[in-house]
Every structure is written in C-alpha cells, then in structure tokens.
Amino acid sequence: MNIKKNYNFKKNNKIIYNKWIKKKYFNSYYNKKKKSFYLLLPPPNITGDLHIGHILNYTILDILARKYKMLGYNVCWIPGTDHASIATEIKIIKLLKNKGININNLSKKKIYKIFLKWSNKYKKIIISQLKNIGCSCDWNREQFTMDKNNYKSVINIFIKLYKKGMIYKKKKIVNWDIYAKTTISDEEIIYKKKKNYLYYIKYFTEDKKNYLIITTTRPETIFGDIAVCINPTDKRYIKIINNNNKKLIIPIVNRLIPIIMDKSIDKEFGTGCVKITPAHSYEDFNIYKKNKYKLKNIINIFNKDGTLNKNCMFLKGKDIFYARKKICKILNKLGFLIKKKKIFSNIAFSDRTNTIIENRLSNQWFLKMNKFIKPTLKKIKNIKIYPINKYNNLFLKWINNIKDWNISRQLNWGHKIPIFYYKKNKIVANNFKKVIKIIKNKYKKKKINLNLIKQDNNVLDTWFSSWILPISVLNGINKPNNIDFNYFFPINILVTGHDILFFWVLRMIMFSIFFIKKIPFKKIYFTGIVRDNFKKKISKSLGNYKNLYFLLNKYGADVLRIGILNINNEYDFIFDEKMLIKGRNFINKIWNAFNLIINNKVKKNKKKNNNKIIIKWFNNILNYKIYKLNNYLNNYKFHKSYILIYKLFKKNFCSIYLEYFKKKNNNNFKKKTLHYFYILLKILHPYIPFITEYINNILNKKFKLNNKDIIISKWPKNKKLKFNKKIINKFNNTFLLIKYLKKIKFIKKKNNIYIKKKYKKKIKKIIYIKLINELSFIKKIKFKKKIKNNYILFFYKKIKFFILKKNIIILNEKNNIYNKILFYNKYLLKIKKKIKNKKFLLLAPKKIIKLEKKKKKDIKKKLLLLKKKYFNY
RNA sequence: GGGUGAUUAGCUCAGUGGUUUAGAGCAUUUGUUUUACAAGCAAAAGGUCACUAGUUCAAAUCUAGUAUCACCCA
Incomplete structure (x- = not known):
C-alpha cells in the first residue's frame, strides 16, 4: 500500500467529521436506559473568530465528551454563541466609523439589520471553526443568546425578578x-x-x-x-x-x-x-x-x-x-x-x-443581590472545583462582598428591558401586545394612542442572558421541568477560564440555586489563561492572536489540540507557535507507526513463539499505563494524562515494541500488534480524534477487521485491566541495561558479555536475559567461573559483567571514570556527614535513615568497582 | 489601591520535603540515510531552581518579606 509520508489533514478531516455527523454520533436524545452526561460550550462572543484560548477550553471539553461517549454515557454537549452586546457594538461602531457613518444618525431598524447581518456572519465562522477543531457538539441543539427561546427566557426572568421587587431604578454614577x-x-x-x-x-x-x-x-x-x-x-x-x-x-x-x-x-x-x-x-x-x-x-x-x-x-x-x-x-x-x-x-x-x-450621574436599573447570598452559601459546597482547592476561597469572598448588579446598558444590541411607559405609568410586560391589553384593561378604553407607549431604551447586560444558560439552553425556563431538562440537568462539569469566575460562573450558581433550588453544575474545571508573547491575555478585543484558520491550515486540528496540552493548563501560559512542533512530530510518529504496521511484510520465522516475551511485557505495561491514565482523567489532570500517552506511544510502543516487531514479524505477532494498536488509537482518540479515526478506517478496510468506529468504541475501564508491577519492573531493568550497553563503544558489532557463574540465579531474577540478546548488539551473555585480566569490568546498578578488552574502544574512558570517582567521593562525604549527625538519627524517619545508610554502602561498593576498573585500563 | 497566581536550561514548560549529578520538547553542537519516521535515531553541551530571611535533621518544594510579570476587582 502506498502511503504518503504525512497525514493529510486538509483532505481527510472534513470527510471524517461529516461521517460522524451523518452517522449521528453527536446527537443526544432522552434515553432512560443510558446515563446522561451534559456539557455546555461556553458560548464565544460573535465579535470575531476563535483563538487559541478557545481551543484549550474546547479541546478539554471535547476530550471529556468523547471519553464519556466511549464509556457509554448519553453525552449532550450544547454549543452556542453569545451576542456580547457591548463588545459587538464596539466592533460595529468601528466598522461604521471606517465607512464614515455615525451610528447615532441611523434608524433603529437599520441598526438592528446591521447587527443581524454581522451576527449571522460570525456565527457561521465560529461554528465552522468549532467543527474544524473537532468538537463533538450536538448541533441540533445549537443556541444563540439572542434567538427566540433565549430572548423569551431572559425577559421571563427579568419580569419574575421585577415582580418580586428585586429590580429597581436608581441614580448612579456611570462611566x-x-x-x-x-x-x-x-x-x-x-x-x-x-x-x-x-x-x-x-x-x-x-x-x-x-x-x-x-x-x-x-x-x-x-x-x-x-x-x-x-x-x-x-x-x-x-x-x-x-x-x-x-x-x-x-x-x-x-x-x-x-x-x-x-x-x-x-x-x-x-x-x-x-x-x-x-x-x-x-x-x-x-x-x-x-x-x-x-x-x-x-x-x-x-x-x-x-x-x-x-x-x-x-x-x-x-x-x-x-x-x-x-x-x-x-x-x-x-x-x-x-x-x-x-x-x-x-x-x-x-x-x-x-x-x-x-x-456622570444617570438613571440605571439594578438587581438586588442580597437574597442570593444565603441560599448560595448553603449549596455551593456541593460543587467540586478543579484544580482542587485553587479557587474555593475566592468564591466565598466574592459572594460575601457582592453588590447590587447594574443590569442596564445604554446600547442598541441586546435584550430590551421589558418596561413600558404610558402616561407616567410603568408597565412590565413580555411584549407590546400584552402592554396594550394591560392598558386597555386598566383604563377601560377600546382605543389607545400607541405613540404614547414607549419602551425603556436600555438593554440588559450581556451577562444577564449568560447566567441563566445552563437552564435556558434546555428550555427549562419557558417550559420548566421538560423531559430533556429533567434528564440532563445539571451540567456534569463546567469548563471555563478563571477570568470569568465572577462574571459568569458565580452568577450562574447564584441564579440556579435561587431560582430552581439546584446547583447548575456538579463540577467546575478552571483552565489557565493563554497569553501572547508579551505576556498579555489573548482576547478578541485586543486582537493579539493569529488567525485560527492560519494555524489550522498549517498544522491541522489534531496538532493544535495536543500542542496546547503539552503545557499544564491549570496555570496561565504563554502561547508560542513553536510549542505545536512537538505535537506535529508526535502526529507524524503515529502516522509512521501506522505505516510500518501496514507495510511490514511477514517474515518466515521458524520459531512461532519468538514474540512471547515482548507481548507479555507490552500487555503489562499497556494495562498499567491505561490504569494510570484513567486515574489522571478522573481527577481532570489533562496535561499529565496526555504526557503519559505521549511517552507510552513514543517510547514503549515505537522504540521498543515496534522495533522488535519489525524484526520478528509473523502472522500471530501481526494480529496482536493490530490489537494493541487499536487500543492505543482508542485512548488517543479523545485527544486527536481525526487521525485516529482515519487510521482505524484504513486498518478496517485493509485487514477486513470488524473494529467499531473509534468514536463509539469501548473505553478500557480500570476494572478490566490486569498487570503485574513486578514483571514491569523486571522489564524496566532489562531495558535500562540495554540502554547502558548501547553506550559502550565496541570495535566489532557482535560481542559476548561475561558474568560470573555464581550470579546466574540472581541475574535471572532481575532481568530478562533473552531480551538483551535480542535487542542489543550483544551476541550472547555467557556465564563463566573465572574471569581473567584481559577483560574489563562494567557494572550497571547491581549487575557486574565483563567484556574482552580488545573489543572496546578506550578513549576518554579513563578520564570519565576518574571524574566519576571524584564525584562519588564528594557524594560519600555528604552522606557520611548526614549519618554522623545525631539530630538526623534522632528525628528523621527510620525509612530515610535506612535509605541513607544503603546509599552509603552502595556508593562505597561503586567506588571500589570504579577504582578497580580504573587500574584495569 | 484590594485580591489571586506566576518566577526552574537560550525559548516554552514538567517536577509539592529525602529516590545515588533537578527533567521534557524546541533551538545549539557531534555522529548517523538501501532502515516506518531526518518532523527520525544516537549522543554532547547548557541550571548558585528570582532575591533575602525563617521553619526543619533535610527546602526548587513549606512560611514571611522584597523585586518583576500577569489576571480579576475598584
């Protein structure tokens, strides 16, 4: 099979994404038999296209969505966009100004049209970008904070709060x-x-x-x-x-x-x-x-x-x-x-x-916040915050210091405050028709001069539509306790940047607890904030970021996703395009591993079971690492989880397993390898969905496998993973020794190693001798009773072995040994001091004292050996 | 001005009290193309862990202060 050197993301990603959509993998329905998993995409503002900060947030959400889908949950991830009244209006004023138009000279209808055009344009851009990144959102549930349902919800909530006497108008200093x-x-x-x-x-x-x-x-x-x-x-x-x-x-x-x-x-x-x-x-x-x-x-x-x-x-x-x-x-x-x-x-x-x-003094609308405090304080403890404990105190401080919320803005774009004035009367109503009804009833008139009715010309603060989102996107405000709402609510985990902790997160919590007496989400995961090269926060209003399409075209979605996971996203970090290179190289590595598996020809080996050892090892290490991976993911350690997979694939799978496979390929071995590769693709899939699905497609076709699409395959659960840590350690020892042996400069390619016979049993317990024969330049390990002077001593950890002097290149070796002796001498002095310290012996835990004493012994032995070796040259 | 967090290799970052010279990737230097991958492999070099003081038998890691940077609030 002819396969190109790199994965062609430009061509394949779209095909794969469309296939997922066609097969309705992202759709979520009410289903009693399945557990629900509800996620909300923090709606990006329609002020421009997405940036790398969004990618971080949405990649984490997508990892969760895909993993829980693979675990069998009914995942409902609701996407959407935010009308962002102020930010959008700023952009539009600038746009008009560039055309020489003053927004104040336009009619309200015209202004609204301009806003609609703008919002439609950017909604499209943002959603296409979300799809390009690979977000597995349920697109049938797409939202916009200004669409009909959300508008209704916002107005509903305003009226309810107003009728409770919690909204008032007051003179206030404004900017x-x-x-x-x-x-x-x-x-x-x-x-x-x-x-x-x-x-x-x-x-x-x-x-x-x-x-x-x-x-x-x-x-x-x-x-x-x-x-x-x-x-x-x-x-x-x-x-x-x-x-x-x-x-x-x-x-x-x-x-x-x-x-x-x-x-x-x-x-x-x-x-x-x-x-x-x-x-x-x-x-x-x-x-x-x-x-x-x-x-x-x-x-x-x-x-x-x-x-x-x-x-x-x-x-x-x-x-x-x-x-x-x-x-x-x-x-x-x-x-x-x-x-x-x-x-x-x-x-x-x-x-x-x-x-x-x-x-300047002016009249503004306010929402009383004091009634929110008590119920919130009671229930907020039920929300778990990740990274653990990082923001707990901040929440409490905010709640206790909360002031009344100025919810009115003097803008064109937003939810209009549903207050109407008629002859010095204030009327609250959902819409114009209702106002007329109310007035007609009140004045018992059949006809009213409609020109006398005027709506309040303020709009609501953007966050007033955001704080009801967890409920309103499931239509839980207009139709309380509808089937979907009861099934999915609350959000399983909210993922967002810590910079909007107050604006958004806390207000959502307060609203939900106050209004429906339930917490809006069980857990919160705060990501760090992405900064530019000048350490400033990357944001749409600053425009200090590269176009996402540029990065997507250059690297592809998979690379962007893992590129950003190379960094611990619990803290703020500086984004540099260079950090994507590690990700790009990794994707290339995966691609070439795939290349090898697909193209490597079965060799005619007489021995059938020559692969038993390596399979035993890989089975153990794979299960062990997945076990660890699950633990990381359950604690939302995304960075650590990714690094673990990276090392597993690159070091264990490619450098060791595949190198072995390459030489000893046979039918059995190939079957096993395909099986392991499929598992690796599974655990990689939430991180890099496109390439894993693509590779799986081809493997299925080529080898006529019946593997499920990766996206709906079963995630390996901890209960089913079996591994033995002792075996893993023995293999680790073996590989380390091989690495050490590779550093020795031999004259010939194949040499024997000699070990004293009395250590034979011991050594067999610590390492797999067979593997050393197969994976290093060593021809064979031989056991001898006596070893003569024409051999040179080597030792790695506790293993002493000898090599014929004439087979080794001795250059700076003697110098190196000398330096080592110096270093260990110093080290020994340090430890000796420590051990002589009476306080240390009194106060340090026994384990540590033992360890230090052991260190002393070991180093002494090492020094002896080094000196022997030194004089041996 | 108040709050929160950061400061580790040239760059971007791992590393939460003791694990035999503090780790990756990129960049640099050296070696290496009939080899799945030169976006590879093998190796070298590069660090008073911001500074000062304290706690401790033991501090990159805990505490305090200083400096610098960032975020949130006013």
Whole structure:
C-alpha cells in the first residue's frame, strides 16, 4: 500500500467529521436506559473568530465528551454563541466609523439589520471553526443568546425578578465616554498609569481667619463642590473645625460648603482634606449618600460632550483640559494655589475611543443581590472545583462582598428591558401586545394612542442572558421541568477560564440555586489563561492572536489540540507557535507507526513463539499505563494524562515494541500488534480524534477487521485491566541495561558479555536475559567461573559483567571514570556527614535513615568497582 | 489601591520535603540515510531552581518579606 509520508489533514478531516455527523454520533436524545452526561460550550462572543484560548477550553471539553461517549454515557454537549452586546457594538461602531457613518444618525431598524447581518456572519465562522477543531457538539441543539427561546427566557426572568421587587431604578454614577457621548460599562475601561499633578488649594473658613489646604487632581471641578471631607481620626484640623467655623468658602466660586467626616478618606493622601463633587466621582458620590442630610443638592458641571456647563461661570463651554489650565492660573494669581506635585495615578480610559472617562450621574436599573447570598452559601459546597482547592476561597469572598448588579446598558444590541411607559405609568410586560391589553384593561378604553407607549431604551447586560444558560439552553425556563431538562440537568462539569469566575460562573450558581433550588453544575474545571508573547491575555478585543484558520491550515486540528496540552493548563501560559512542533512530530510518529504496521511484510520465522516475551511485557505495561491514565482523567489532570500517552506511544510502543516487531514479524505477532494498536488509537482518540479515526478506517478496510468506529468504541475501564508491577519492573531493568550497553563503544558489532557463574540465579531474577540478546548488539551473555585480566569490568546498578578488552574502544574512558570517582567521593562525604549527625538519627524517619545508610554502602561498593576498573585500563 | 497566581536550561514548560549529578520538547553542537519516521535515531553541551530571611535533621518544594510579570476587582 502506498502511503504518503504525512497525514493529510486538509483532505481527510472534513470527510471524517461529516461521517460522524451523518452517522449521528453527536446527537443526544432522552434515553432512560443510558446515563446522561451534559456539557455546555461556553458560548464565544460573535465579535470575531476563535483563538487559541478557545481551543484549550474546547479541546478539554471535547476530550471529556468523547471519553464519556466511549464509556457509554448519553453525552449532550450544547454549543452556542453569545451576542456580547457591548463588545459587538464596539466592533460595529468601528466598522461604521471606517465607512464614515455615525451610528447615532441611523434608524433603529437599520441598526438592528446591521447587527443581524454581522451576527449571522460570525456565527457561521465560529461554528465552522468549532467543527474544524473537532468538537463533538450536538448541533441540533445549537443556541444563540439572542434567538427566540433565549430572548423569551431572559425577559421571563427579568419580569419574575421585577415582580418580586428585586429590580429597581436608581441614580448612579456611570462611566461617561465624552467622545462617543454614551455611558460605557466597567468592562470597557482600561486603567493606565499616567503622570498627573496633585494640586494644593486654600479654602478659607467663613470668617476668613483660617484655612484648610485641600488636595485634588481635578481643580476644574471646584464649581461642583458641595463639601470638604476629612477622616474623623485625623487630629490635625481639629482646631479649625471646632472653632464654630464649620463652613468653608470655595475660592473663585465664593459659595459656602460644610466640612464633613468620613472614614474612607486616606489621611496620607495629600493633606488629608478632600473636596467632594459627587456628580463626578464614584467615591465622592458614596460619601454624599452617607451624609445626604447635611448636604445640599448635587451640582452637575459637565455637558454630554465633556465641556463645562452653565454652572461654571466664565468657563462655560470650555473643555476640561483648557478649564484646568485656566483655573490654575487664576487660583495662582489670587494666591489660592499653594503648589502642585507630580504623581502617578491610574486614570480610566475608554477601551472604545481611547479617551479619558468622566464620571456622570444617570438613571440605571439594578438587581438586588442580597437574597442570593444565603441560599448560595448553603449549596455551593456541593460543587467540586478543579484544580482542587485553587479557587474555593475566592468564591466565598466574592459572594460575601457582592453588590447590587447594574443590569442596564445604554446600547442598541441586546435584550430590551421589558418596561413600558404610558402616561407616567410603568408597565412590565413580555411584549407590546400584552402592554396594550394591560392598558386597555386598566383604563377601560377600546382605543389607545400607541405613540404614547414607549419602551425603556436600555438593554440588559450581556451577562444577564449568560447566567441563566445552563437552564435556558434546555428550555427549562419557558417550559420548566421538560423531559430533556429533567434528564440532563445539571451540567456534569463546567469548563471555563478563571477570568470569568465572577462574571459568569458565580452568577450562574447564584441564579440556579435561587431560582430552581439546584446547583447548575456538579463540577467546575478552571483552565489557565493563554497569553501572547508579551505576556498579555489573548482576547478578541485586543486582537493579539493569529488567525485560527492560519494555524489550522498549517498544522491541522489534531496538532493544535495536543500542542496546547503539552503545557499544564491549570496555570496561565504563554502561547508560542513553536510549542505545536512537538505535537506535529508526535502526529507524524503515529502516522509512521501506522505505516510500518501496514507495510511490514511477514517474515518466515521458524520459531512461532519468538514474540512471547515482548507481548507479555507490552500487555503489562499497556494495562498499567491505561490504569494510570484513567486515574489522571478522573481527577481532570489533562496535561499529565496526555504526557503519559505521549511517552507510552513514543517510547514503549515505537522504540521498543515496534522495533522488535519489525524484526520478528509473523502472522500471530501481526494480529496482536493490530490489537494493541487499536487500543492505543482508542485512548488517543479523545485527544486527536481525526487521525485516529482515519487510521482505524484504513486498518478496517485493509485487514477486513470488524473494529467499531473509534468514536463509539469501548473505553478500557480500570476494572478490566490486569498487570503485574513486578514483571514491569523486571522489564524496566532489562531495558535500562540495554540502554547502558548501547553506550559502550565496541570495535566489532557482535560481542559476548561475561558474568560470573555464581550470579546466574540472581541475574535471572532481575532481568530478562533473552531480551538483551535480542535487542542489543550483544551476541550472547555467557556465564563463566573465572574471569581473567584481559577483560574489563562494567557494572550497571547491581549487575557486574565483563567484556574482552580488545573489543572496546578506550578513549576518554579513563578520564570519565576518574571524574566519576571524584564525584562519588564528594557524594560519600555528604552522606557520611548526614549519618554522623545525631539530630538526623534522632528525628528523621527510620525509612530515610535506612535509605541513607544503603546509599552509603552502595556508593562505597561503586567506588571500589570504579577504582578497580580504573587500574584495569 | 484590594485580591489571586506566576518566577526552574537560550525559548516554552514538567517536577509539592529525602529516590545515588533537578527533567521534557524546541533551538545549539557531534555522529548517523538501501532502515516506518531526518518532523527520525544516537549522543554532547547548557541550571548558585528570582532575591533575602525563617521553619526543619533535610527546602526548587513549606512560611514571611522584597523585586518583576500577569489576571480579576475598584
């Protein structure tokens, strides 16, 4: 059979994937007789194509899905995409801007159309990429967070929470992008460390006899001051405060403001006196809320575009930076400005427009979170977290510190808040028709002016649709306790990056426990985060990654999958294309092993059973390794499990078993080999599904085997695996000795080795002599009573053997031995010191003391032998 | 500013208190094409395990501090 040198993934992967789909291997139905296994694909945002971070996450999910399918479970893996309101809107605004279009000038219908077009395009791309990677999702259950069912679910939940009184509207400081003239979410803010100035300004008391020096980075906001605040434990200013002069005069503005106290003020920052402008600072607003009764109304000083408004006297209409310069000049002239000091502080920038963010008061919708805390704390312990214990404390901290959730966003793309206004009435309803009904009933009118009904123009935070996903994708919200839901729920294990622990994972837990009193998933597996060469997180919004199609075309899906498993994915790691090479080489190795098995011709050997030893060994080692593999996988140690398979295949199977097979091939041996290869393909399949299935197809055809498709074959369970560790150890000894023998430089190719006769029994217990004869250059091992001087002594571990002097190349050998003697001498001293230490003998466990003493003995023996050998040359 | 994690070979990473010189892969150097695989095989070289202190008979491994980097939150 003519087979090309490499596996052709470009041609074959698609064929194989389509075959799986045709045979409906990915489909999941309600089936009482089978155990269910429910997985959810964390829906990627439709903001672009997938990147290597997704591959890590989805490969792990696919390994689980495929393994559990092979174990006989009814696997239901639901895929989907997320509308990602903010992130998508950013992308679209940029897209329109490049075309010279301002989104604010478009009608709502047009905007919606643009979004639909975009989302359809990227849904297609993402799903094709998921298929290209090999994800075994049930495509009949594909979801989109904005499709009909999910939309309904989201609105349903909003209304239920609203009716419970858990959703309210309130004025809150929001982040205002003065360039885009909209609010933006916290998620869109980037903090940059920038050089800034801290200004020291005099504020005189009412009687003008005293003054406080306040410190601020924003002198232009003095028009909005309504108080000056000091830490109550700060004793420096007691005199001034107690002097019946509790009011200060704002310079230039000449308005009186009170002095208040608050613990949140940092005494060390500047002078410890801070001016309070609640309309433009989150911290100030909090202080304002606490001291509301003492203070007058908040003064807003900014227009929507960030220029100063009519409250700012002569600076009306000017921008912030101009105003800051101007006001400093005047303060300086009048003697109010004492000094300015260089500092570095975190300044908020908009990710969208890269301009400075202003804080601004606005009306927002909130969800009360306090009712979620108790039930969550009760049940969260039932969720197991992997890697074990890594994030447990973090969860508890988050739950205990949770604040009310701002769920409204001022955007176009998202689930519209189902609140309608009619003549100062608030009406909550699922849709427009219901609103009309409600109004008609209330006012007992037959006709209403529809133009008077207006829907709230906010949309819901993206995560509001995400936190119900485990339930909503099984339609468990619109149709509670439907058959599918009862059968599959909860998710068996959630796999996701630890960076969305708070945003997504915790909220899903809280929602599910609060709403249906069940945990949404039994287990969570957190992956590390993939970083780029500059150690930054790889993300769609940064765009700091290579196109996935590029990598898929260059390496193929199988290589990508194992390439990323070469690294312990429990921690964050840097992705480098180079790390795929190890994977590529491994795939090549598998391909060529297959090549050998298929093409190696049966040799005419007289002996039929010449393969007994190697088969005995491989049977043992294979079962032992699979046993270990199962243990790793049961504890979700994906990296370790992969490394184990890698070594098993490359070292045990290729380097030893196949080398042997190549020489001694016969019919029996070939049958056995095909059998082992099939098992290896099985355990490799979850990691590299395409090539394993392809090879299996060809083997089936060529040898007319009746092996099942790998994807539905039976995974080897631990109960059925038999192995003997003593036998494995004996083989290991043998192979190590062979390796050692290979290092000796012989003149001729075939030599005899001589061992003293009295050790014959001992040696037969430790190693398989026959194997040494067959697998090394050694012609034969011979036992002799006496060994003369013309032999050179070698020893490996406890085995002493001799080789004829004239058959060996002696070059630097003597030097090497000398170095070894030096090394062991030093080592011996170390151990001697240790053993002489009384504390060590007293406190160390007996086992260790024994071990050390044994070491001492062994090394002494070794030294003796080395010295003998040294003089022998 | 608060929290979490990382720092081991030129690079990307394994290694959780004692296992006879801390391991892979890539890169480097040397040898090796009638050989399933040169994307192979065989070998060499390359490490005060970030730094400082502590706990311990014993520390890359545990604790604390410092430095650097990253992530999450504000």
